[in-house]
Amino acid sequence: MKWQHICKPRAFTVRYVQRVRKHRWRCKEVTFWCSDEQLFYQWLQAFHDLLEQQTHRPKNLLVYINPYGGKKRGKQIYENKVAPLFSAAGICADVIVTEYANHARDHLYDANLEKYDGVVCVGGDGMFSEVLHGLIVRMQKDSDVDHNNPSAQLSRCNMRIGIIPAGSTDCICYATVGINDPETSALHIILGDCQPLDVCSVHYKRTFLKYSVSLLGYGFYGDVLKGSEKNRWLGPARYDVSGFKTFLTHHCYEGSVSFQPAKWVLGSPRDQTTCTSGCYICRQSSKQLDEQEQTQACGSEHREQDDDWTTIKGRFMAINAVSMSCACPRSPNGLSPAAHLADGSADLILVRKCSRLDFLRHLIRHTSNKDQFDFPFVEVYRVKNFQFTPKHFEDEDNESTDIGILGKKNFSQICTDHPSCGCNHVNSIWNCDGETLDQTAIEMRVHCQLIKLFARGIENAKLEDDVNPSKVF
Numbered sequence: 123m124k125w126q127h128i129c130k131p132r133a134f135t136v137r138y139v140q141r142v143r144k145h146r147w148r149c150k151e152v153t154f155w156c157s158d159e160q161l162f163y164q165w166l167q168a169f170h171d172l173l174e175q176q177t178h179r180p181k182n183l184l185v186y187i188n189p190y191g192g193k194k195r196g197k198q199i200y201e202n203k204v205a206p207l208f209s210a211a212g213i214c215a216d217v218i219v220t221e222y223a224n225h226a227r228d229h230l231y232d233a234n235l236e237k238y239d240g241v242v243c244v245g246g247d248g249m250f251s252e253v254l255h256g257l258i259v260r261m262q263k264d265s266d267v268d269h270n271n272p273s274a275q276l277s278r279c280n281m282r283i284g285i286i287p288a289g290s291t292d293c294i295c296y297a298t299v300g301i302n303d304p305e306t307s308a309l310h311i312i313l314g315d316c317q318p319l320d321v322c323s324v325h326y327k328r329t330f331l332k333y334s335v336s337l338l339g340y341g342f343y344g345d346v347l348k349g350s351e352k353n354r355w356l357g358p359a360r361y362d363v364s365g366f367k368t369f370l371t372h373h374c375y376e377g378s379v380s381f382q383p384a385k386w387v388l389g390s391p392r393d394q395t396t397c398t399s400g401c402y403i404c405r406q407s408s409k410q411l412d413e414q415e416q417t418q419a420c421g422s423e424h425r426e427q428d429d430d431w432t433t434i435k436g437r438f439m440a441i442n443a444v445s446m447s448c449a450c451p452r453s454p455n456g457l458s459p460a461a462h463l464a465d466g467s468a469d470l471i472l473v474r475k476c477s478r479l480d481f482l483r484h485l486i487r488h489t490s491n492k493d494q495f496d497f498p499f500v501e502v503y504r505v506k507n508f509q510f511t512p513k514h515f516e517d518e519d520n521e522s523t524d525i526g527i528l529g530k531k532n533f534s535q536i537c538t539d540h541p542s543c544g545c546n547h548v549n550s551i552w553n554c555d556g557e558t559l560d561q562t563a564i565e566m567r568v569h570c571q572l573i574k575l576f577a578r579g580i581e582n583a584k585l586e587d588d589v590n591p592s593k594v595f
């Protein structure tokens with residue numbers, strides 16, 4: 123509310139959210155005035171009381187801005203589109219503009235977080251990943267959980283994370299809000315929305331490597347990322363250039379994938395039920411999670427089954443594990459359109475060796491509503507974990523003492539030793555939410571609803587058409 127209108131002294135302005143096209147929200151305002159002073163104060167009091175009841179809305183936020191993400195407009199986006207809304211909503215924000223990679227992550231390891239109701243990152247998937255790591259690692263440290271143990275039960279984070287999209291792919295924002303629009307994201311934060319999210323942990327032997335919430339990809343997406351890094355100056359277009367080059371090189375990689383299916387989940391990767399706001403499948407997983415936690419609190423151990431592993435060996439163009447759809451502007455339905463944000467499972471997509479033309483057909487399907495899994499060389503499984511061993515793991519194991527150059531070495535080998543055959547003498551590299559991993563023999567496990575976002579999932583189309591603002595609240 124704001125006081126204004128000198129000629130109409132008993133006036134106040136109310137800001138509200140209006141849905142416009144395609145999941146986009148806008149802040150609108152309407153000014154009321156009345157001649158009766160008592161009535162005026164009654165209204166003000168009523169609004170004040172209503173706002174007091176909105177306890178899920180954040181009051182204090184810690185904001186990290188990556189000034190170099192995407193088109194390098196993070197700072198302007200925050201200052202012009204987000205800060206004015208936060209201050210109108212009475213939100214106090216402590217802003218840190220990062221000075222180097224991993225600044226936000228390291229800061230979160232020992233910042234005093236008590237006074238904050240949430241953390242906001244302004245940037246892309248890589249920047250979100252920093253904040254995610256900062257919070258999860260901090261949480262495990264505070265609750266004495268050893269995150270190097272791949273089967274450890276991780277502590278869930280209560281602090282919500284907001285994403286103001288200012289990156290290149292912005293898949294985590296797009297797949298949880300429905301659009302990568304800074305103002306829309308700011309409004310979801312202001313209203314105090316809450317969306318739980320699955321997180322995958324990635325280990326090499328008994329060492330923790332990284333967490334992933336969107337794409338853990340080997341082969342095609344690993345090579346695209348690796349190739350894009352030297353072209354960072356191109357901004358978001360670096361992925362197009364590198365994607366094109368990677369497509370032309372057409373490499374496949376030999377190895378074996380083992381996984382345990384997510385038997386308890388209600389959905390399957392090809393059932394065409396997409397995850398929407400208030401999703402039934404994710405709510406069922408929440409219930410199961412609560413029951414599990416209750417039995418654990420009573421002292422009885424939750425036993426995981428250990429006898430249902432499936433192993434698949436072969437030559438793969440791509441191995442992708444996604445715990446959410448990975449919808450983004452480039453692929454509005456995502457890598458796995460029916461994946462769920464908070465069901466405790468990931469979809470494991472295996473694209474076996476195929477012709478260039480077939481691979482192109484598979485890629486192009488990501489841009490339309492057609493089923494990208496409907497090919498004889500593509501398989502998809504809903505899993506709770508998986509392990510990957512590249513065929514040349516032994517070689518790698520010996521060479522991996524100098525981890526930093528491993529990736530480079532592999533790639534120069536592709537170009538010089540085996541220029542055209544696309545064979546499997548070398549390894550690819552893992553793309554973990556837009557960052558490369560130093561190891562190729564990894565294991566991944568999904569942790570159901572480990573974190574929460576300031577989002578509400580994808581609202582369905584019916585609500586979209588309904589521009590009645592009151593429905594937003």
Ligand SMILES: CCCCCCCCCCCCC/C=C/[C@@H](O)[C@H](COP(=O)(O)O)NC(C)=O
Pocket residue numbers: 246247248249289290291292293336337343346347361448450452453456457485486488489553554555556557
């Ligand atoms: C010929 C037509 C080809 C169209 C292919 C469309 C498929 C696009 C699917 C993209 C899925 C992206 C998943 C998200 C990954 C991000 O975490 C990561 C990092 O994003 P960031 O740079 O931090 O914003 N981006 C990439 C490209 O690896």
Ligand SMILES: Nc1ncnc2c1ncn2[C@@H]1O[C@H](COP(=O)(O)OP(=O)(O)O)[C@@H](O)[C@H]1O
Pocket residue numbers: 187188189190191192193219220221222223224225244245246247248249250252288289290291292357358556557
């Ligand atoms: N001040 C900084 N200088 C350089 N790199 C940074 C800085 N702040 C964050 N980063 C790193 O930049 C990388 C990419 O950031 P991101 O915001 O995801 O942009 P993009 O979507 O363009 O990749 C992240 O891995 C993050 O760790």
Ligand SMILES: [Ca+2]
Pocket residue numbers: 320444445446461462463464465466467468
């Ligand atoms: Ca999931």
